[in-house]
Amino acid sequence: MSGPMPDGKLLEIRNLRFAWPGGQDCLRIADLSVEPGETVFLHGPSGCGKSTLLSLMAGVLIPQSGHVALLGTPWDKLPAMRRDRYRVDHVGYIFQQFNLLPYLTAFDNVLLPCRFSGKRRDAAVRRAGSVDAEAAHWLTGMGIGPSNWSRPAHALSVGQQQRVAAARALVGQPGLIIADEPTSALDEDRREAFLDLLLAACAEAASAVVLVSHDSRMAKRFARQVSLPSINQAPREEEHIA
Amino acid sequence: MSRLFMLNLAWRSAWNRRFTLALTVCSIALSAFMLLGVERVRQDLRDNFTSAVSGTDLIVGARTGSIQLLLYSVFHVGAATNNIRWSSVEWLEALRGVEWVVPLSLGDSHRGFPVLGTTQAYFDHMRYGDQQALAVREGQRFDDLYDAVLGAEVADRLGYKIGQRITLAHGTGEISLGADHADKPFTVVGILARTGTPVDRTVHISLEAMEAIHVDWIAGAPLPGMRVGAEEARQMDLRPKSVTAALVGLQSRAAVFSVQRQVNGFSGEPLMSILPGVALDELWDVMGTGEKALLLMSGLVALVSMAGLMSVVLAGLNERRRELAVLRAVGAGVHHVILLLALEGVLLTLAGVTMGVVALVACVIALGPWLQSTFGLSLQLAQPTAVHGLLLAGLLLSGWLASLLPAWRAYRLSLADGLSPRI
Numbered sequence: 001m002s003g004p005m006p007d008g009k010l011l012e013i014r015n016l017r018f019a020w021p022g023g024q025d026c027l028r029i030a031d032l033s034v035e036p037g038e039t040v041f042l043h044g045p046s047g048c049g050k051s052t053l054l055s056l057m058a059g060v061l062i063p064q065s066g067h068v069a070l071l072g073t074p075w076d077k078l079p080a081m082r083r084d085r086y087r088v089d090h091v092g093y094i095f096q097q098f099n100l101l102p103y104l105t106a107f108d109n110v111l112l113p114c115r116f117s118g119k120r121r122d123a124a125v126r127r128a129g130s131v132d133a134e135a136a137h138w139l140t141g142m143g144i145g146p147s148n149w150s151r152p153a154h155a156l157s158v159g160q161q162q163r164v165a166a167a168r169a170l171v172g173q174p175g176l177i178i179a180d181e182p183t184s185a186l187d188e189d190r191r192e193a194f195l196d197l198l199l200a201a202c203a204e205a206a207s208a209v210v211l212v213s214h215d216s217r218m219a220k221r222f223a224r225q226v227s228l229p230s231i232n233q234a235p236r237e238e239e240h241i242a
Numbered sequence: 243m244s245r246l247f248m249l250n251l252a253w254r255s256a257w258n259r260r261f262t263l264a265l266t267v268c269s270i271a272l273s274a275f276m277l278l279g280v281e282r283v284r285q286d287l288r289d290n291f292t293s294a295v296s297g298t299d300l301i302v303g304a305r306t307g308s309i310q311l312l313l314y315s316v317f318h319v320g321a322a323t324n325n326i327r328w329s330s331v332e333w334l335e336a337l338r339g340v341e342w343v344v345p346l347s348l349g350d351s352h353r354g355f356p357v358l359g360t361t362q363a364y365f366d367h368m369r370y371g372d373q374q375a376l377a378v379r380e381g382q383r384f385d386d387l388y389d390a391v392l393g394a395e396v397a398d399r400l401g402y403k404i405g406q407r408i409t410l411a412h413g414t415g416e417i418s419l420g421a422d423h424a425d426k427p428f429t430v431v432g433i434l435a436r437t438g439t440p441v442d443r444t445v446h447i448s449l450e451a452m453e454a455i456h457v458d459w460i461a462g463a464p465l466p467g468m469r470v471g472a473e474e475a476r477q478m479d480l481r482p483k484s485v486t487a488a489l490v491g492l493q494s495r496a497a498v499f500s501v502q503r504q505v506n507g508f509s510g511e512p513l514m515s516i517l518p519g520v521a522l523d524e525l526w527d528v529m530g531t532g533e534k535a536l537l538l539m540s541g542l543v544a545l546v547s548m549a550g551l552m553s554v555v556l557a558g559l560n561e562r563r564r565e566l567a568v569l570r571a572v573g574a575g576v577h578h579v580i581l582l583l584a585l586e587g588v589l590l591t592l593a594g595v596t597m598g599v600v601a602l603v604a605c606v607i608a609l610g611p612w613l614q615s616t617f618g619l620s621l622q623l624a625q626p627t628a629v630h631g632l633l634l635a636g637l638l639l640s641g642w643l644a645s646l647l648p649a650w651r652a653y654r655l656s657l658a659d660g661l662s663p664r665i
Contacts, residue, residue: 060570081575088573095571098564101251103258115247116573168572 009072010036010175010208011057016066017234018056027053027063028233032226036175039199039209041219044228050212053228054178057210058091059083071175089119092169092207094179099165100153106160107149110135110168120172127173138167141201143193159190166198173205180212195221248578252585255565259558263590266554269547270594270641275601276540277633282602284533285629286621288526291317294439295518297369299498302326302334302505303487305512309528312521315346315487317440318356322348325484330510334488337504339497342367345485347452350410350423355396357410357445359452359485367491370439380404381432384448387476391432395442406430410445410455423455426472450480490515544637548644551590555583555648563655580649587645588638595637 011034018027026049034040044050055061056068059075068075070090078086092113100109114121114131124134139149142163153161162182169177179198183191195218202209211222219225256263295301295316303311304324313319328345335343344367347359358364365383368376381404384391392402402408407429411422428447436442454475470478492498498517505515566579574582606621613621 081577084570084573084575093571095568099568101255101565101568103254112569112572116578120573 008035009033010038010070011210012067012069012072013057014067016056016063016068018052018061018063018066020052025234027056029053029066029231030233032231034176034208034210037203037206037208038224039202039222040211041222041225042210042212042228043214043216043219043225046214048228049232049234050214050228051180054180054210054212057176058093058178059087085117088113088117088174090175092171092174092177094162094165094169094177094182096181097158097162097185099168100156100161102154103152105150105152106139106144106156106164107132107135109153109164110139110171112168113171113174117172120174123172131171134171135167138170138201139164141170141204142167142197158185159194162186162194163197166194166201170201170205170207173207175207177202177207177209179209181214182211183213183218184215191218248581249585249589252582252589255562255582256586256589262558263554266547266551267590267594267597269550270591270637271597271601273540273544273547274595274598274634274637275605276543277537277637278599278630279602279605280533280536280540281627281629281633282606282621284536285627287529289622290438291522291525293371293437294441295522296371296373297367297491298489298518299492299495300490300502300505300515301487301518301521302490302513302515305514308514308516308521309525311487311514311516312518312525314348315489316518318348318358318444322486325486326488326513327484327511328482330508330513331485331488333508333510334490334505337501339492339494339501340490341493342491344368344489344491345449345482346487346489347449347482347485349486350412350452350455352396352408352410352445353400355393355443355445357447357452359447359449359482361449364446367489368441370437370441374437376437376441377435379433379435381430383432384446384451385431386429387448387451387454387480388426388428388472389431389447389451390428391434391446392430393434393442393444393446394436396445397430397433402430402433404430404433408445410447426455426475449482449485453480453482454478544640547594548640551587551641552644552647555587555590555645556651559648559652559655562652566652566655576653579652583649583652584642584645587648588642590645591638591641594641595634 013029013032015031016027016029017025019025042050042053052061056063056075057070059068059070059078062068062076070086073086075083075086100106101112104112111131114124114134121131124131128134128137136146136149140146144160144163144167148156148160153164156164162185166179166182169179177198182198183194186194199209199221209222211218216225295312301311301315303315304322304326306323310320311322314322331343331345334340342363344360344363346364348356350357362383365376365378370376378391379394381391390408396402407427409422409424409427428451434441434446454472457475457478457480458470490501492501502515502517505513569579569582570576610621
């Protein structure tokens with residue numbers, strides 16, 4: 001799908017500085033980039049700004065200064081409405097839990113990105129022939145059988161919901177999959193199985209993965225490990241140290 | 243990104259929270275029911291009253307209030323303080339410009355329905371609705387002295403057929419005062435087609451019959467020791483001595499004020515004449531305050547239910563932060579979130595208004611016969627007025643407006659939350 005940029009970077013962060021309104025800087029990152037198809041494990045203790053960094057990567061938050069670009073396009077150069085469209089065109093997002101709209105079926109949940117993004121829809125049709133075939137492909141790829149496709153999302157187990165969410169992130173093969181602690185609600189066996197399926201599917205879709213977790217046991221499954229505290233130059237929680 | 247999909251999404255989301263939203267829908271339904279119901283009754287009350295006197299140029303009676311004269315002569319509500327002499331009626335008929343005179347004689351009843359003594363001219367000249375003439379549904383007009391012609395409502399309610407023998411009671415009211423005209427029974431010879439006016443609730447007999455049943459009465463009581471049999475009465479002089487009121491039709495409407503002046507200045511006895519339309523306007527003026535109060539009440543109910551809609555959607559927003567974040571994560575823009583909330587408001591209002599309209603229709607169907615027989619008010623189902631359209635549009639618009647505040651709040655929330663709502 002979206003071809004690599006001249007310099008080959010999928011995601012590029014330079015001299016980023018971000019603070020929540022009324023607070024001091026919580027993130028200062030000099031340089032962080034993700035190559036197309038790369039798998040990155042981002043770890044660090046709770047509250048060190050991992051989710052904030054993901055929101056910055058996805059263009060939901062805009063930093064006070066610095067450069068955050070996806071496929072060469074800086075987020076802050078896009079008007080707000082274009083930003084929403086650009087995000088769904090190129091990013092699949094998996095939350096910790098409660099990923100699905102409970103009143104839609106598993107299948108309809110997977111189709112959602114194709115509803116909002118023409119690019120994802122076109123890519124789906126190009127790859128699988130139709131959006132339905134594409135949704136069926138990734139659901140099967142994530143180990144969700146046809147008997148569960150038309151069940152409402154709230155009737156699925158937590159593990160199944162996470163896998164449906166992964167299928168939804170992958171549908172139409174966006175260049176970047178962002179997963180925010182996607183396994184924290186799963187027990188250990190399911191965590192491993194989920195990770196197997198997710199990484200295999202991302203490899204098939206040629207999508208890069210940035211997965212955030214505080215659980216470093218998963219780190220070895222990824223091509224690159226990044227510790228947020230070690231790259232974040234913002235002064236950390238001084239009042240606690242004092 | 244199709245609008246239809248957003249509508250579908252709004253609907254599924256609302257349906258998912260249907261138990262929380264049901265109360266809101268009910269209160270909107272109640273306000274729609276009240277607003278439309280009050281307007282319906284108001285409108286139909288006017289139509290009913292107006293349609294009862296079409297084609298009559300003047301109503302003549304003894305001096306009294308013009309509303310009172312209108313009420314007892316046309317609607318058979320209340321009683322006349324005084325009658326007018328038959329000679330005055332004859333004078334009226336001879337007046338220049340007068341085309342026809344229909345004398346009306348009231349005061350008796352049959353099982354709560356008023357009895358009206360009149361002439362054949364009544365059937366010829368009485369008009370209702372849009373200048374429609376009275377039609378005989380079954381049988382014929384009265385011909386013999388003891389013939390009676392029933393209004394449709396009387397016949398239907400009491401189950402009377404042609405040939406039925408009935409007796410009339412002296413005085414009006416459901417409960418007989420023990421004084422009746424059982425000695426002179428009447429035969430039903432005709433039943434009129436339904437008109438939706440007081441005619442339906444009236445038993446019509448001839449003026450001579452009215453005279454005959456009262457030949458042995460004086461001052462509202464039977465003369466002691468003097469009984470005149472039904473057949474005996476036929477032989478007596480049955481020319482009416484007085485009537486309650488008279489409807490007057492003119493050759494030209496232009497003459498109406500000149501005739502009215504002559505009647506009001508009549509030297510034979512104190513008379514008054516009224517223009518039905520003018521008297522109706524006076525009646526509306528009297529009733530207007532009550533109508534306005536009712537409309538105001540319904541408006542307040544609508545206001546309260548809109549505030550309810552706003553607060554329910556607003557209160558539910560917190561539990562929907564996750565849902566909105568999911569939508570944002572799969573590509574819904576902030577404008578989609580606002581659209582979703584606004585659509586929900588419109589859907590809820592639409593559902594409420596539909597429920598209210600259905601309830602109103604059901605009520606009119608269920609209570610229509612009772613209203614008709616108790617108050618003589620016939621409600622229309624099929625003819626929504628422009629005011630109804632305006633009220634409906636107003637309700638929908640205010641429902642939509644009431645959903646804009648929650649939508650704005652959702653917009654603020656989704657901006658602040660980004661993709662990770664802090665719940």
